Amino acid sequence: MKNWKLILGILLVAGAAGFAAYYQFAGPGGTAKKHISVNIRFGSEKKGLLSDVKFQEIMKSRYGITINGTKMGSLEMSEGAMDNLDGLWPSSELAAELFKNRHPEIQPRTANIFNTPIVLYSWPEITEALIKQGVVEKREDVFYVINMKKLLDLHMRGSSWRDLGLPRQNGQVNIIATDPTKSNSGFLMAGLIAVILNDGAMVGSADLSQHLPEIKKMFAEMGFLEHSTGVLFDKYIKQGQGAFPLVSGYESLIIEFYTAYPSYQDTIKKLVRTLVPEPTVWSDHPFIALTENGQTLLDALQDPEIQALAWERYGFRSGVMGINNDPAILKEIGLPPTIDTVTRMPPPPVMESMLEALRY
Template structure:
């Protein structure tokens, strides 16, 4: 039978009453000279009360010192659903991410969409949008998307993926450079070559077919293509961030460069996958995120081993940062935002998926990934154009 502390107090109090009402006389002395004396009832009551207090105090201390019950009710789990940029699917599918989310009572699901496309899509019953830049966030606001809270979660620089033969060919003509194993591509020279309709042979890669181009995702649907467009517009504006006036002037030139690529993917992850699958003949160069090759190295080591000696990561000069920003549409979305900015998820996002954060990239070198030609510090970074200029650029590219 189990008794609570209150039960024990009542039982002790009852014992005290019994002692006071029916105690026996106490005999003192020896043999026939024994003398009978009574202990005062008040003294017996006091002793009983002190004993009761001591026992109750002991029970309280004992209960407080016991470990928490392992049979407590688990945290109620809620499902959080929203649109997610494809390059972050690896993180959301990571079993460790699922465990961290479950510990906070969240079951996170997603629907893949381009950063700009998700702003135009039906958002009914969704809890969040997770595009890859503040440009997409501002575009969404212009389309009437209302977030209760938003914040930058991860960062990743825009890079250009190519192949060793292509990179070395472009180095020979000065379009690219290499120092200490790190390749860089001069974006001003690249834009000039594309506008002049130079062939692959002209820029140093004799095995290439047709005109020199750098493929990307659709700039009006996906962030990596959109930021590449911003980079081209900035180069055309003499290196200063594009303005509404410069976009009006240069918009047709930017569009002509994208038309060289023909059909474009709408997801950065699909574009990177096609680059890996189709090879140098079909995809000599393509725009992507630095995080994509780092994610591949950790999570698909066999696939990475097959391509590691051929793939070259070229940092554009200048480049731009992609700021992956979560837009919480309701309270559940806010809980997801809190989860994503927690130290556990930030650490996981860097070490297993290559997303840079303030907390983990400073003391944890990028060399941990075993990827050739990547850098700890990204230099030669351009500022993205303002919101109005970007909206004008998107309109010009439609």
């Protein structure tokens, strides 16, 4: 009798444990999820999020998803065959439009997941010199580039940092961007430059022909261009003002760096200057679902807990309607709670023409 009771007790415990495991995987609906591996290409700025243990746990336990990702430039990921791919996660709507133009035979489902504006990163000494030139202005602890046209003119005139009163700073005044033919942030920067040179008016094909020589000259004089925005930002932080006095990138990068390294937060606040261009451009982060598995991931990425995690740890402003971000962390590192002065990018045919011209 005792043995029978012992055996029954073991079976009950095992059954309860099995049910708990099933419930955790199946969810309250009681229907077991099919575990799926989703193969995607993604922009480098999302590497931290996709590697996050909590992110991976939510994807696996709540949606049955394991992501197999390949890091690739947003403009590169639409090239080549799409075999065995479930989705693409570039860093702009323009990159998504380029994909649709290059692959008209594919009818994907697309939704924007995050937003992040393009900003400039610099240092106290450089920022003060630009303030004296009337290029930058500080308002409510945020630094704004209030005269982007003058900043570009300083470069086109061949002005050096020494001309701006910085005798130890080598090189000419210039914004260092990523390769616009490979990386989305460089691509967006090229579009923003075109709009600024066109006096803020939308750029058409005729306007592009007029400004293209200047745009090509600016990028040629930046020297070697990184293919990844994350790599450029990493070099900016590690190599400092001498090598990288003024670079462009995503706002999310400084938020991710700040939250990832608490011991460096005082140093970041003291030395790093984030300059918000007026106007700037938004970098959208649409997910392009190519298969049913890709659609499952697309839905999962809009989960409120995923959206909160992406903001709090990696600085991505939510692109999902009805989800708001807590602005507290922005004030700590000199970022505005809202981005109010924004321009639209030139239309896709104009940007594609510029892209082809910048390749050569």
